[in-house]
Every structure is written in C-alpha cells, then in structure tokens.
Amino acid sequence: MQLSPRHPRYASLRVRETLARAHESGLVVLEGLIAHGRGETFDYFLGERTTPSARKAERVAAEWLLAAEHPVVSVNGNVAAIAAGEVAELARAIPRLAVEVNLFHRTGPRARLVEAALWRAGVPRVLGVRPTAIIPGLPSDRARVDRRGIFVADVCLVPLEDGDRAEALQALGKRVISVDLNPLSRTSQVADVPIVDEVRRALREIVRAADAIKQSPNPPRLVPFDRYRALGDALATIDRELTRAAVRRRRPPRLRRASPRRPRETAGRSRRTP
C-alpha cells in the first residue's frame, strides 16, 4: 500500500511496513508482529518520545555497559528488523560489547538472518548463531546461548526480551538492562535497569550518553539505579497522557452532517457481463 507522508500515523505505519517485509523474509515471526502492536499502544501513551525518566535510565545503562567486564547486547528478530543500525552504533560506542543473536522462536535460518541483518548494518562480529552453552531454568530451545557472550556476561542489555529469559538471566546473578515499552511486563519488572522507551530511541540515547561518558575524566562505574522509581515514572506518564486524552476527548471535532455525500451505485460484476 502507498503511504502518504501526511498520514497522521506515517512514522508508525513505516515501521509496520518494515516489520511486514521482515516477516516475509523470515526474520520476524508472527508473534513479533503482535508484540510490536502491544508496544505501539504503550508508546502512544508515552507520547512517542523519550521521557526524562527514560533518558536517566539510558544514561545509567551507558555507564553500566562501559563499566562491565563482559557487556553483551542480545538481538532478536524484531530488534534486527527495526534497529540493526542502532545496534551497530552501540557496538562502536561500547568497545567491549558483544552482540549476540537470541531468539525466542529459534531456527538456524532465522539466526543466520539476524546475523546477516547485523552484518549489513556494520556489526563486525555476531555471536550466538551456533550456541555453545545453555542457561538453566528455560525450555531447551530458548536456553541456548554463546559461551563467549551471554554465558560469561556480567551486564546484559536485553531489548524486547521475554519475561522468562529476563528472569533466568537475573537468577544467574547477571545485571539486566531491559528495553520494553510496557512498564508492567515481567521483563521490566525484573530488570535492574528497566528502560521504558522505544528501542531505536533508547539505543541512540545510550550511544550519545556513552560518547559523553568516554569524554569525561571520571571512569564509568556501576552506579546505583532506582528501578522502582523508573517504573513508577513510566506509569505516571501513561496516566497523565490518558487524562490529557480524556480532556481532549470532551470536545472532539464532529463531522458535519449538513450535506451528506450520497453513495454511488456501480454496475455489479453480474451486470457487466451481458
């Protein structure tokens, strides 16, 4: 379908088209499309922009990733489809960062598609295509990780992760930074640094923050983070946007009905053939 840039939802429709194409290539699974839709609703209520609270979380994430011995970012189909370029930027900004393919619905060909998308975006080394370790507490296909990546990681950045995996990583004592638009998801609830923001905006902000930290004379460290407050801020923003929407709704622009256009009858197919 042809999209007009003047459509009120143009940006969000573009992302949807990207995901639809990525699904056709096999990169994104159907469940990924539904999950994207859920995120869209949350982003709508967050005003489709990075909140000051999310920006704070993104700065802490940058500091943790720079301070970590073995930082890793885990990349699934949706992340590869819409944010491969941002992952490549992140890998440039965080020199020790490992980039690992990590699929909920894992097949060999899909793992290679994620790898290819990351390569094309400029990530030189992609782990996890052939998993070499497993993390306990998960069904086998979702537990497979790379010995050089998530297996040894001390800080894991998990954008768009599912709750089971985030919990399993946490139970292993790893520090988890999540990116998830739903502040009530299990992933957001268990993460040490829950970033409630759209994935591309979040990664870009982490890159900006990392570049700034590297310029500063103070070495990066695992600064404390108040995750309860971060989640509370996100809920408060959603609450405020809803209230605003409700106020706007009180005087919605009604369509004029003064001169209704009349429907036009056309020759039916049954009539076209004599």
Next chain:
Amino acid sequence: MQLSPRHPRYASLRVRETLARAHESGLVVLEGLIAHGRGETFDYFLGERTTPSARKAERVAAEWLLAAEHPVVSVNGNVAAIAAGEVAELARAIPRLAVEVNLFHRTGPRARLVEAALWRAGVPRVLGVRPTAIIPGLPSDRARVDRRGIFVADVCLVPLEDGDRAEALQALGKRVISVDLNPLSRTSQVADVPIVDEVRRALREIVRAADAIKQSPNPPRLVPFDRYRALGDALATIDRELTRAAVRRRRPPRLRRASPRRPRETAGRSRRTP
C-alpha cells in the same frame, strides 16, 4: 509452540495462535496481527472483561440493530478469524441483519476466505464478496461495498474498523456502532455507539441483549446514547487499572538471588564434529 494451559497468558496466547494460523491461510494480513497486539494492551488495561459501561453500549447496539430497517455487520479478516461463530449467532438473533465482507486490504481470494469462514460458522448468506457499489471519500479499493448491504444500510455494526471507513459511513448519514478496544481511536471517536470491548465478548453480549429485547413487549427503537460518556467511562477504567497496577508494582516479588544457578557449558557444534 506447545502452550501450557497453566501459562498466565494462556487465553490470550491461544487467540494469537489462531490469528497466526489464519495469517498462514491468507485470511489475516500482517497489519491485522499488529492491530491485534495494540488491542491486547487496551484489553489488559480494561481488565480483560466487559465493563458495565460497555455492557450498556452493547444493549443499545442490540436495540438499534433490531430497530433498523437495514442493519448490517461488516466483517474483516481478524473478525472472521476469531469471531465467525459469534457473527453467526448475531445473524440468528437479528433476523434482518446483513453480513458483509469488508476488507481494508482487499483481494478477491481474501474476500472468499472471509466468506468461507462465515459459511463454516453457519452464516447462510454473505454479501460483499463481489462489491456492487462504492461509498465516496475513500481510496477506491477500500470504498467497494455491496448494494444490498452497507450501501443501503441505516445502522452499521463495524467491529475492528479503520477510522477512514468509519468516518465515511458516518458522513453518509448512517448510524455507526463500532467495536474497538481503543477508546481513543478515530473509529471509537466518530461512532454513534462506540463499544469499547473485545469483539467476541461484545458480540455475545449483543446476542444476549437482542434475545431479551425480543422477549419484551416493547418494540425496539433507536434509543439515544451518550457516546461521550461511554468513551469517558472506558478511559476512566483504564486509568483506574493503571493506578492499581502502579500500587501493586510498589512491592513486586523479587527473585531470590541467594543461590544463583550456575550456567552450564555445553560442547559447541564446532566441537561435536571430531
């Protein structure tokens, strides 16, 4: 993937699987999957149940459909995939109701798939497979309707409709009853009776109400409806659920970290081959 009925999101995962299968058959388009995800978030905040306010709207919808001269329900791919049975029940409960296929992304084969799904569910007569009229104000492929259905309808029930079409129907002077989980969508905003509820729950409730009205001595009529209030109620419910969620969030169950499970190293594929 095998789903356990004990999974906290079992019911919603089942619907997702149904949609995924319906997509594989060509009935549901990718955009329909994303739209479903958006609805899931709203339903979650509505408590995944019919609110008293929605029930009121559903009763008015039943009365309007029974009072109409030419009532019609418009059925798209998502509705056919998850609620064909409920549409069939509705057609039984509202004797004059026309059932019309109505696709945003229209192709002949898809229209026939919707028709087949409705037939299988027990709808004897399905209009709109070969459109015979157009409604003005829309791109041509989305404007095509049936001369015996939406074209002459005075009351249109449009579950999961897009905003442009809902507006176009309204501009033609037709009364529009929408079913949409998003109280802020353009469809909900322009509908005369916006039902903010999940489509299967909504249709079942309309059927129940229609059966009750038919038992009553008073003839059905186009009773007035306060649509502003209905939308305000939905927003208030979402707001309340968010506040509740925020309160629960203050004391989330933390995972114990006392004895973290240790990850287990496995032989990599490269090692398995000697």
